[in-house]
Amino acid sequence: MAFYDLLTGPMLYTWSFFIALAIFLIGIIYRLIGFFRLTIGPTRTEVPAADRIKAFLAGLFGIIVSPARIFHFFKTLILDVVLQLPLMRQNRLKWVMHICIYWGFAWLFFFHALEGYISEVIFSNYMSTLNPFMALRNMAGVMVMGGIAIAIYRRRTHFRLKQISTHHDYLAIALLALIMISGFGLEAAKIISSGVFNDMVEEYGFMDYDEELPALKAVWQEEYNVYFPGESIPVTPEIIELGRMINEDNCAACHANPRWAFVSYPASLAIKPAAGFFNRNRLDVLLLNIHFLSCFIALAYLPFSKFLHILTTPVSLMISGLAGQQIKRDENKATRRIFDLSACTQCGTCTSHCAVGPLFEIFDNPWVFPSERVTRIRESAWGRPMDPELKEAFSQGSFICTMCNKCSQLCPAGLNLQDIWQATRGRLAEESLPDPVIRMRERRQKRKPEKAGLEAPVAIKPGENPVVASLKSSLQGATFSQCYTCLTCTSTCPVVGVTGETQAFGSAPHQVIHALILGQTDLAKDASIVWDCLTCYKCQENCPQGVRITDIFYQLRNMEYHQEFGI
Template identity: 40%
Template sequence: RILTLLRVFLVDVLLQMRTLKEDGLRWIMHMLIYWGFMLLLLMHALDKFITSVLFPDYQPTINPFLTLRDLFGAMVIAGIGIAIYRRFIMKVPRLKTNSMDCYAIGIVAVIIISGICLQATKIVSYSSYQSMVEEYTTMPEEDELKALEAYWVQEMGMVSPTTKGPFNKELLEAGKEAFEMSCAECHAREQSAFLSYGLSRIIKPLALGLDSAKIPILLWYIHFLACFIGLAYLPFSKMFHIIVGPLSILANAVMDDETSDQANIATKQIMDLDACTHCGTCTTRCSVAIAFEEFQNINILPSEKLIAIKSLARGKELSPDELKLLQEGAYICTNCYRCTVACPVGINLQSIWFSVREGLLEKGYPELSVLSQLSFYRGLMQRKIVADEYREPLQEAREAISEKCELMKAKEKPINVTTASKKLRSELSLSSQASTFSVCFACETCTTVCPVVASYENPQEALGMLPHQIMNACALGVRDLAFGSNMLWDCVTCYQCQEQCPQGVAVTDVLYELKNLAIKSVKLTLATK
């Protein structure tokens, strides 16, 4: 486990490879913001505890620290720019932006930009220069002070109300000598701070006015107030994932929900809720997120569903209508695990959905509908049902249908396709999606990518018919083969077959329609008895 933790820490925490696998642009954005901000925090904000300990001669105004500070700030600004572009200009499909996202971007932007502006105003500030001279220099000679001031105006970018250029060479040489004697040990050339110095050149015409208005002091208060507000609100905001995210990744890498204590699982799930970055990857990969367009229930989208669950976990009382919306969002999930696999912080989302279902059942909210037999994996209060009396959902329907499908039982019996049912083809053709079975040419792509097929050593024996064979059975109109296959009922509706089909066959939708037709045929049979 130690080796696993080390590998996960390097690959998924430091390098964030899970994010890179999903979206290269978002990986660049996240790496810029995360590492830029963390390095600024460690090197600059906590310099007394870290940088000064590691580097005894550390001064924030000498190199390489002066350059690195602006470099890390530039990284964060670039990352924020990409974030704004993705959310408000590029508008990634299914990526929802809420107030928390805007706050996270805003507070980080204020901290970084106010810091850069503060440094820029200090570069041109005459009062800052005077304070430095009074505190650190020991020059009794007036000529030396004038030479030093001339050097700061010429070489360091300071704006003086009395000393103006151009300066003669002798004066600058004397100023340089005074600078090297009194200032060089703790002050690098301001040009090293490329962002701040560049901004100082822009505001140079306004320098004296800004200085007299005490703008550097105002920016200092804004910068530190923003830092303290961000720190105080950190545990209650999405930025808390900076701390909890790595812990969640490491915990999910070594914990097994099947063998772990329930208290530990509950603790991990609470930690997972705080680890969520609301990046929208789970929503982008969700196989049923398209249902949001029809139902307009925001809780269908996994990333938004987590927000409601987090409120519920914190003890917020949801109204009956809000609980019903959460219930619909929880049960429409088909448990295809795509969101869990794609999550960049490794959250076990399926475990959370199952726990929510159980919690809703305890509150008296039963299931609304069935999209997959796996939706019943947990949540039907099996603990309150005698094991011998418990029957899996849809089991009766499967048994009734299999009794009618004689061809699946007699696999050696030749099939007379001349007597195939045209009714099946016509029924499927009523649906624009299900009718696409007719263009299948049995390339087996759907079977190759199917996770259900991959889970069996001998899928043909276990499932009866494979996805591409079911499409062929539909084309032939052989109802027994189409209805009687276990594949029809074991499908987890992950839509991978449908997404990968080169012919655009809506394989999953065909299987849905076949289920409906099969159950309908059983109901008609029972009704006539």
């Protein structure tokens, strides 16, 4: 019997709550330690945890003692966190989704789950079964369910979101939906439950059980939708009038008419045909267990899942609002990188607007998408190393990024993704996985001594050269034949300006174009200027013949990339 009591009733609630709370607290402590201990980027940039904590406390103190920063702090809190105005300007539907889930769940958490500590303190007459609290609770639940419906709709219809959605996303949505549906189902089951009514009367009722109780049952059956299985309760105007008087004396102070529960009450009408089954088996108790156990599972799961952004995203938004991308101290930069990874909501905004996102259709590499790189970097940082055979693909996805900073500018969570990308590239270079362009340049330079240099005669190859033919078929590349080697491109090139070298072949832009005109494509591809080009477009902008020099260099790189990597 003792073991049975542990698995049912109040004991189940008590021990499951404390287990969930313990797991939650352990997870939060683990995350907090990791924020100050873990590092993203080259090992040479690692900063001791003690220094990072000191820098964080110094920054926090700087906010507290500065009236201007305090004002900016509260401005960011209200506009960016509470009202989420940047998200509203970006996408109205997504803003509605976030507001519904965020505010609906916040109301249910603070004023329902913690009603004994908040609602009862703020409202002197608070009872969860009175109005307007019953209607407001249903309203909050509807908001959350509406937000969940929008989330599912977006995940199933948005092209990019559909590509990056994982089972973790749907698990989070399913768990949240289970909490809401079991909550509405529990309230509906309580409305029709004769067991709940009998418990209430036994604990709080003071009446004549032979004469007054039947009248009270008649009122609760007719006006409160309670079902009494196996009982034939007489209903007459006199009995109803007496029942209303008894209800007013004994019940009205704590129980309003459940019609105010505009979702749960219609649900109770829908399940009333099965009310006998519900009442005989006390399914209201089962639904109660499902509801609070799902809530406790979510609580324990929170520090180890995407639910963590419920806590971290508001902090990230405030950091972004106060400092933007201008954090100066290396200690705080290291901490923010790790923290930002945990603040990512996996909303897909960065991926939806990524300039190189369409390359996924060519490479079939998910790490082209910024949101997928964030997930992989976070997993690696928290102790899940990447398989060696996958590092090449991850490196490709990281270096395809153009570093345009659009993802950071649009991120609704305020993440400084640009800094994360730079640090990740530094770590990849340290692991002998630098930018593929650098690797290709180094490979070609190693092979170059094996080829004939300019000291040997250059053979002008007869016939059609496939590379030249490919360039001629390109809108950008076809312009190379218009060059008459006026050297304008070379005189405006900043790389040549730094090196001062124009004699050695491949050191100047005009030499590459002239080699292409002569059909010497291998010489053109091996030219150092092709791989050292800063893509500043000065040569192209100043060319009097309109030769698209920088675009031609891009095409030569792409051809070599295709030859080296097969893509």
